[in-house]
Amino acid sequence: MASAAWIPTLLLIAAAAAPPPQPHPAAGAPPGAAVAPDRPRVVRILESDPARVSRLIGRLDVWEVRRDLGYLVALVEPRDHEALLREGLRVEVDAARTQRFLSPPGFPCYDVVDDLHARMAALAAAHPDLAELTSIGASWSGEPLRLLRLTNRARPGPKPTFFAVAAVHAREMTTPEVALHLAERLLGGYGSDPDATWLLDHHEAHVVAVANPDGRRLADLGLYQRKNINDSNGGACADPPTPANQLGTDLNRNHSWHWNCCAGSSADPCAQTYHGAGPASEPETVALQGHLVSIFPDQRGDHRNAEAPLDATGILVTLHSYGRLVLWPWGDVFPAPPNGADLELLGTKLADFMGYTPMQASDLYITDGATDDWLYGQRGVASFTFEMGDDFFEDCAAVPAIEQSVLGALMYAARVARAPYRLVRGPDVTAAAATPEGGEAPFPATLSADASELLHGGQPVASISYFLDVPPWEGGSAVPMLPADGAFGSAQESAVASVDTAALAPGRHVVFVQATDASGNAGAVKGALLVVYPQSGVPVQGLDVLPAAAGGVTLAWEPLAGAQSYRVAAGTLGGLYDHAYVACGVGGTSVAIPDPGTSAYLLVEAVLPGPYAGGFGPDSAGLRRPAAGGACP
Numbered sequence: 001m002a003s004a005a006w007i008p009t010l011l012l013i014a015a016a017a018a019p020p021p022q023p024h025p026a027a028g029a030p031p032g033a034a035v036a037p038d039r040p041r042v043v044r045i046l047e048s049d050p051a052r053v054s055r056l057i058g059r060l061d062v063w064e065v066r067r068d069l070g071y072l073v074a075l076v077e078p079r080d081h082e083a084l085l086r087e088g089l090r091v092e093v094d095a096a097r098t099q100r101f102l103s104p105p106g107f108p109c110y111d112v113v114d115d116l117h118a119r120m121a122a123l124a125a126a127h128p129d130l131a132e133l134t135s136i137g138a139s140w141s142g143e144p145l146r147l148l149r150l151t152n153r154a155r156p157g158p159k160p161t162f163f164a165v166a167a168v169h170a171r172e173m174t175t176p177e178v179a180l181h182l183a184e185r186l187l188g189g190y191g192s193d194p195d196a197t198w199l200l201d202h203h204e205a206h207v208v209a210v211a212n213p214d215g216r217r218l219a220d221l222g223l224y225q226r227k228n229i230n231d232s233n234g235g236a237c238a239d240p241p242t243p244a245n246q247l248g249t250d251l252n253r254n255h256s257w258h259w260n261c262c263a264g265s266s267a268d269p270c271a272q273t274y275h276g277a278g279p280a281s282e283p284e285t286v287a288l289q290g291h292l293v294s295i296f297p298d299q300r301g302d303h304r305n306a307e308a309p310l311d312a313t314g315i316l317v318t319l320h321s322y323g324r325l326v327l328w329p330w331g332d333v334f335p336a337p338p339n340g341a342d343l344e345l346l347g348t349k350l351a352d353f354m355g356y357t358p359m360q361a362s363d364l365y366i367t368d369g370a371t372d373d374w375l376y377g378q379r380g381v382a383s384f385t386f387e388m389g390d391d392f393f394e395d396c397a398a399v400p401a402i403e404q405s406v407l408g409a410l411m412y413a414a415r416v417a418r419a420p421y422r423l424v425r426g427p428d429v430t431a432a433a434a435t436p437e438g439g440e441a442p443f444p445a446t447l448s449a450d451a452s453e454l455l456h457g458g459q460p461v462a463s464i465s466y467f468l469d470v471p472p473w474e475g476g477s478a479v480p481m482l483p484a485d486g487a488f489g490s491a492q493e494s495a496v497a498s499v500d501t502a503a504l505a506p507g508r509h510v511v512f513v514q515a516t517d518a519s520g521n522a523g524a525v526k527g528a529l530l531v532v533y534p535q536s537g538v539p540v541q542g543l544d545v546l547p548a549a550a551g552g553v554t555l556a557w558e559p560l561a562g563a564q565s566y567r568v569a570a571g572t573l574g575g576l577y578d579h580a581y582v583a584c585g586v587g588g589t590s591v592a593i594p595d596p597g598t599s600a601y602l603l604v605e606a607v608l609p610g611p612y613a614g615g616f617g618p619d620s621a622g623l624r625r626p627a628a629g630g631a632c633p
């Protein structure tokens with residue numbers, strides 16, 4: 001494992017990465033504009049031939065490949081630039097990107113690796129019933145590789161798993177932010193966001209926010225480190241590093257599915273796409289693969305052309321940047337994989353949430369040893385790479401919009417995790433809501449939903465149904481909704497249903513909405529919430545007043561269905577509404593009142609999830625609720 005000897009080296013690199021101001025051309029300067037003669041520069045190399053593109057990726061720090069526009073973007077040293085010109089390639093300096101690289105703006109929005117880990121720990125501590133922080137192994141330097149496992153543990157599994165991994169490439173700075181945004185939205189939305197609620201109840205989400213923490217420590221210093229920091233493979237990489245000569249193994253070339261098979265990685269230990277000494281030679285790869293095989297069953301034969309069944313479970317998204325792309329296997333060969341049509345449809349739907357371009361990974365360029373190829377190849381699990389945004393060190397102002405749009409795609413991936421290849425074939429419910437969302441039963445609730453097949457060749461939506469509390473996969477009964485325009489059969493449909501709330505117990509109810517097409521394919525479920533409040537004024541029963549050993553009294557009562565907490569008020573009989581609260585936010589069903597004063601009565605109210613407070617003690621018959629005599633904070 002790496003020794004602490006690398007720390008002084010890092011400081012050296014950091015100094016090299018933040019040079020004193022240099023003369024450089026203004027942003028927007030014409031291609032080929034002058035650059036500082038001894039400084040690296042970002043260039044466009046006009047090349048679209050796949051084999052030649054692959055060779056350039058193997059020897060340069062290639063940031064972006066635009067096969068459609070016939071160029072790639074790379075960070076190069078002056079001598080590499082000269083060599084490219086000598087080889088007869090057309091090379092244009094990207095002045096704006098060069099300037100940005102040489103004088104990087106500050107990036108206050110990015111948490112450093114310790115803060116990212118602290119956020120993961122804080123989430124687990126704040127939601128002990130829904131989140132668990134574990135480690136799947138250790139990095140090259142011995143740093144634990146942390147995993148947030150999100151699910152409502154009160155509901156037993158097994159449950160389908162959605163897996164998100166970020167910062168496999170260290171310098172792709174938005175990726176852990178997006179992964180943690182998902183975790184925060186799922187946990188924060190439990191109980192109020194319908195999809196977050198049912199996903200945590202019925203599915204698991206696994207989030208590895210920093211898959212390459214050692215490399216990320218370098219990126220936190222402003223360095224463009226992509227790989228891990230394994231320096232044991234010889235090669236005596238440049239120190240300080242240059243764009244094309246850096247230590248480490250590319251963790252997205254190190255996986256053991258057809259490792260180093262297809263000229264999609266480099267054998268040079270200092271190259272940006274170095275594939276490592278052997279398949280899964282890196283501890284980060286061993287940890288990730290080990291965890292993934294422990295959670296996903298093998299659902300595919302070993303042969304390249306073996307198809308995973310339509311009901312194969314699980315889905316993985318590996319978050320990378322940049323390029324606004326959604327990619328799926330294979331990346332190592334050009335032919336489509338056996339589940340290619342369903343992967344393409346999933347990729348198309350995922351890309352639509354973000355306005356990204358979907359494509360099979362090898363249509364971008366050939367890569368071998370990537371995470372998505374390995375998981376699909378090894379287990380048959382639907383696997384995707386998102387190339388998010390427009391830069392590695394994305395402008396801070398752009399980050400919230402990236403988080404928001406990618407969240408939509410990740411939530412969709414989580415929703416289809418039970419059987420992605422099957423569910424993607426059905427119409428997607430794109431919106432579902434009950435109006436009103438809550439009330440004192442019985443109240444007239446109208447459920448409305450929209451469904452679409454536009455991204456699946458515009459097939460007709462044949463029906464939209466809802467399931468109350470018991471989802472389809474647990475045998476819940478489908479209640480058909482009515483087409484808003486009188487008939488189903490278009491690629492986009494809206495439907496309504498009135499839900500009978502009279503028979504519903506007080507509390508929160510989840511409504512699962514699902515649509516089917518004419519061939520009977522059911523699509524991704526979307527949730528709605530329906531909250532039934534207990535009737536106001538229903539008394540808390542069984543109130544007991546006992547003298548307390550320490551003086552004063554202890555009140556005890558029976559639990560009231562739906563109560564979130566209780567509060568106790570004391571008053572005199574002289575004026576019906578003159579009481580004041582003496583205990584607030586009582587979580588259990590008893591409380592000590594050390595000094596009831598001269599009060600003639602004590603009353604216990606239940607605090608209910610809604611606008612109503614009710615549940616008065618037996619001494620307070622006829623009271624509806626306290627007036628302005630005092631409020632609980």
Ligand code: 0X9
Nearest residue numbers: 252320321327331361367370385
């Ligand atoms: O080259 C890579 O590893 C990915 N691009 S990045 O800029 N994030 O480095 C693309 C990988 C494409 N291949 C597969 N998804 N298999």
Ligand code: ZN
Nearest residue numbers: 169172320321
């Ligand atoms: Zn990447």
